Amino acid sequence: METTDSVPNQADTVIVGAGIVGCNLAYQLTQLGREDVVVVDQGPMPTTGGSSTHAPGIMFQTAEPKELSQFADYSRKLYSELEGADGQQAYNEVGGIEVARSEERMAFLQRRVEHANAWGIEDPQLLSPEEVTDHLPLVDESRILGGYYSPTDGQVSGVVACDALAREAMERGAEFVPHTRTEDVEVEDASVRAVVTENGTIDCEEVVVATNIWARQLGEKLDVHLPVTPVEHQYTMTESLSEMEDSAVDITDHPLFENYENVSGEKAKRLLVGPDRPILRDQDNAMYYRTHGDSYGIGSYNHEPIVPDPKELGGNDPDGEQGSIHEFTDVHMDTATHPDRPHKAPRRASDELVPATEGAELEHKYNGMFAESPNGLPVMGPVRKCEGLWTAAAIWVTHAGGAMKAMAEWMENGVPRLEDGPIDVSQCNVNRFDEHEGSWDFARDIGAEEYRIVYNIMHPKWVWEDMQRDIRRTPMYHTHREHDAEMWASAGWEEPQWFESNADLLEEYGDRIPDRDGWEGVYWSPLEGAEALHVRNKVGLHDMTSFNKMEVVGSEAGEFVQRLCTNDMDLDVGDVRYTLMCNEGGGVRADITVTRTDEGRYLLLTTGREVGNNHVAWVRHQSPDSVVVNDVTSSLAAMVCTGPDARNVLSKVTDVDLSDDAFPFFTSQQFFVKNVPVTALRVSYAGELGWELYTPSEYGERLWEHVLDAGAEYDIRPYGNGALDSLRIEKGFRLWGEDLHTEHTPFEAGLGWAVDMDTEFIGKAALQAAREETAAAADGGERSDGPRASSDEQRASDGGARADDSVYTDQQVACLTLDDGDATILDDRPVFAPGGDESLGYVHSAEYGYTAGACVAYTYLPSEYAEPGTDVEVLFEGERYAATVREEPLVA
Template identity: 30%
Template sequence: MVTLPAKARVVIIGGGISGCSVAYHLAKLGWTDIVLLERKQLTSGTTWHAAGLVGQLRASQNMTRLAKYSADLYTRLEAETGLATGFRQCGSITAALTLERKEEILRQASLARAFGVDVNELSPTEVKTLYPHLNIDGVTAGVHLPLDGQADPGNIGLALAKGARNNGALIAEHVKVTQVTQQNGRVTGVDWVQGAEQGHIAADLVVNCGGMWGRDLAAQNGVTLPLHACEHFYIVTEGIPGLTQMPVLRVPDECAYYKEDAGKMMLGAFEPKAKPWGMNGISEDFCFDQLPEDVDHFEPILEMSINRMPMLADAGIHTFFNGPESFTPDDRYYLGEAPELRGYWVAAGYNSIGIASSGGAGMALAQWMNDGEAPFDLWEVDIRRAQPFQKNRRYLKERVSETLGLLYADHFPYRQMATSRGIRRSALHDHLKARGAVFGEVAGWERANWFANDGQEREYRYSWKRQNWFDNQRAEHMALRTGVGLLDMTSFGKIRVDGTDALAFLQHICANQIDVAVGRLVYTQMLNARGGIESDLTVTRLGETSFLLVVPGASLQRDLAWLRRHADDRHVTILDVTAGEAVLPVMGPKSRDLLRLVSPDDFSNEAHPFGTAREIEIGMGLVRAHRVTYVGELGWELYVSTDQAAHVFETLVEAGTEVGLKLCGLHAMDSCRIEKAYRHFGHDITDEDHVLEAGLGFAVKTAKGDFLGRDAVLRKRETGLARRMVQFRLTDPEPLLFHNEPILRDGAIVGYLSSGNYGHQLGGAIGMGYVPCAYGGESPDEMMASRYGIMVAGQVFDATASLTPMYDPKSERIKA
């Protein structure tokens, strides 16, 4: 029995591969007083029964960076610790059975090249050559990643634990954390029990690596950690004579993966509708446990696999395995400090890629804890993306029945979740639905993405080509460009900052000049110490000590946490008022005509210039009208108290018949904003992207005095830009861009698109992405003198490049 200390710098809860990785990397950084507590035995929850696939390519550069780090770590871990990890770089093959899947995997291959991952595209015959046991009937293409591999998950966990111990960490098994203690909004330590003993460890920091136990543990402290266990099935055959080492094989169209291991074959499944497990908690004695077999559930996968891998027909089944793993509402794991409680960190919810992810995730979290800021953009997996409502058990149970299967489903652009819908709706939801709205979901909000015509089906038909709403988007896009459109953007996050120190606080945390007249609206960023963009927002001064911050709905919790973290002892209140107001953008060259029909107020440039907000009358209601735009046209965002929203909407729609008003969705807003080269947080701008390299220097006012990130801005002005944000238009009007397509400069890959959409006004697909500047001092003219192309599914298309917006570069239309 290990003697536990009374105090530690950090206590890590959970001894799976995730917790062991965090302990290992903190110890490698020189931390002492590290304690890891495991309720039963190391790796006894999910890690021990994981399939151990280590793939390197992920959906973004930084997730790929973490997966590649994991592979590199597992390669050297055995030499460092003396424990075998079983890691073999046997490669992996993904085989496509449809033309749509072929397009997807060829796009993934292009992505791999942009991210520096070795990749080979394969014909069906070449797939057969590399994997002779495979029946290639119906195979349309393959992709081979030669440096992918497989490993022994349990041994990796134990090797990480040994490495952590060798560097001074204390790891104790059979110690259950019963509670994380807190005081004044901070973690103070943990209470523990070990057999008949119990005690407390005072700690500055706690890391929840509790896996499928993590949600309930977090809930004790009011921390949102939305995850839920699902049953995960695989079989292992008896030994198959002559079976030698093979690449890992994925056939996602049949929901299956295959792994050769010691002369046996493992067949695993990510079935379309999964079986959630542990709804009412997990038994106290759960340790290296299995769940009951469900042959009927697995049988459809097995039938397809016997056709696809004929040798399975004669192979006996050695093991039919069913074990629980935790899944999240969006199939991405959680890292970072919980916004609800300082010092409470999380690394959990790995969605069946925990072995491939935990090495890199542990490194990134340790660096984040050590430095006080993430080592690079981790927004995809940031715990702050979780919405408080998502801890609801019924919501999670329903959602994870879908997310497990989505790992192998077609990853079509604009794919919408089918489960757990309708949770957050604006006051106008039913009005929009009655008029043909087809909804998507972001942060739980139902948002009208496009409007179906009379008689048109109101659902998505997914494809990598033009989807069934493409013409609807064009009509809405052109209405915004040439007439007037009405949107519902109630999902915007709205934050009130009030108090005697409100101005000083916002001046410190925002890069633009916030000391403006009451009624002025300021576009700004909140920066970190590196000059990276933590938030992209508008600030409207409502009074001498009152301000309204408007942020993207998806980043609201992140932005609230950032504000509260930096408020310190200032006399300010920070309040989420999102649900209190609907937001109705009225946009387009005829927007002024429409507003004049419904309001007695003056909408001239003199009375209501761009960048101002004031109260107006519409119908019999009162509205705060912000003259601002995210589509690049004359327009106003109308902020209406929720109780009056329906009346104002009906008034606008009724009057709109005179000016050709068209209801528009988020797809049209996005295609308009990309024509105007407006940046999108989370894609084009992140905490890793310097505000000057993002082309947003116009919103930074260093002359106003000190503010967070100012020194980094001044340094960048001295040293010059390392890269610039560039807008691209494909000269061929046929291909489509989404994001992550490689950018070629004079024939060489130099980056990838951060976002893409179709520019219906400009007549081609539009993308945005960063291009490095040669030698750091390259002029804009020199950059634009090059020849640019964009790679789409392995084919390069010529592109026109511009550092200024291709649409209305002088912004004359928005000030008309």
């Protein structure tokens, strides 16, 4: 690997950090045609001394978050194509096995199979204990109940991969500069101007912070508070084991050995040796294993979280001391310190599972560091506070290839993509975070919690229970407490999921609410169903303060809103319109309602939930200097009064005529509710008669009380997010981030009616090209079916649940109901043709529809399967559930 000794004066793109992330990004950018790319690192190359140097490189591809599995699948394919410095393939495809020591873990492994099917991981299998030991004969099969086997899992050495990636990037023009610490980034007018290193300044307009555990320090200098937390976990390698003597390897003749040894010392003789049998994970004890020749490597997360202060992290010492490792703490291997596993020390658990290691000396041992984020996903993308500043942190070897392919496409072409199409990275976007998440107090505690649960069995609806709660309160918080609300945290907000004060509703509605006694019943209450039915039959009040709200103001606000939005946005003051924002590739960036509140003033509302800040960042990035974009989420309290009696309730507290003629659907008016000023929108995400009410936050609690008091004679009830999710899904309303995101176009999502191709908007060219391509295919006889059409009146009433009849697509959104009216499933499970083995798609969102009397699921299917009446099956918790594609909306 021929690096340069001098720092260039100028570059188009500077990547800070030459670990597995930086090298992957340089490889991808140069593959897309960029030549002026410079990579700088404080350590030597390719063995920089960061996390990529000490990481054992195990690659388990299957994860519950789809993004991680997609990243890992791409990484595996990429690493398989790389040639190491020794001329051998860089990736060791030895397979991976996760074992279960409990019935709960066996159920978890069944979910592994289902997620692998959903995400397209090849050939996932459940194994018996005997089948596990066929692959891993040193495992004690009496200690396990079975295993999950992924044949294409494996291992890649971070150093070998970094070297291979960097060599190819350099062949395409990239420069790599070792032994060069980055000290600062010069910024002028909120834009990057240069990277300042200890050996000189590089003028540039784009810089990528790919420094992983050191990312927070550099960000702080730019007033960018990245919630990236360094955490320690243990890794050790046994002495040579007699049971593995046939696997002994001398690696000292490897071309990278001397470089590796200079940084890592004697352990390089083990770390550089690839495994010769499947990698192993014992998640019940938070441990993993791989072979190093005739030695077993043992990784342990089975100890209390160890979170070093980023300010105290050293760099890589010129004499060879690695900044990314700390001294091994024997107490964490020999004593049970993990808060969730207090009864068995890690060493004992290891010796039970792999008896050959019992009594063996641990020759090489260290505490290695990696980076965690608040949701355990990467922190990547353009930083909204600074033009030209990108970040790529909290990314493991397993995911780095795919993550950096997506980010290179993002940087070069504006849309994150993998080889087979766009990928939604909203949950990875650096702009998803709220202000409080940038504090070290928050990042430290949540980083530690993410470490604690990394191998725990976590329910998809689980929320933080004690740690860093009660941060953001809506004005109605204390009233919710008085009604015994079950509060869940979302983006720091404390939000009601259901209200125990509504328990009496079960007497009226209980017979329409099926029990849930399995995985689907965890974090669920029948009160969610009772509240939903009450809204359908009477009236309810819902706190929606946490929904993201933006105000767009300026003389050119109208032109800007039109460019942002897919619909015709020629609005009069008081008009409300549902529309979409697309990215440059035509993927749905957000769905929003836009209200023109005054001349040159618009209110944009979206349901981004924990990733809603991405929408704010996007709108601000697109805005011209003549327009101001204000995030008014916190400054406006918001609620919706909805249900058949909503008009009766609100008429008691306002003199405004609320009739259909005076206050039509999708219009807005400003008036007083008693003594509280409100902006009222005649819309309802629940799909019933209703008004959304917005008021300055200091009035919010009083407005809530006014409406509740007025509705007493109509039996008004507060209702939570659980009921809202049920109400919206049976009405066919999309939820961005679940059944609507950037991987699908408006036409695929059944929202073609919200696209006006006669207007100019971001993403129009891509949509037009896709439309022409699919129409040409149809004309060529490749398609004979077309999407379902609906009248304008239907489209208005169902909120956009149907497709434009002039558009052909290869896949379409499909509304399913389970044939068993008492069954319920959860998201992210594969959908099959009856009896089929290859998944057609996966469940994007699912909730029981209490008015529809069935569990409702939304998915995207090949067009021939998306027709109403088509039979399909959903695999959930090991059982295939018969389902039928339905005409939507299910509830008129």
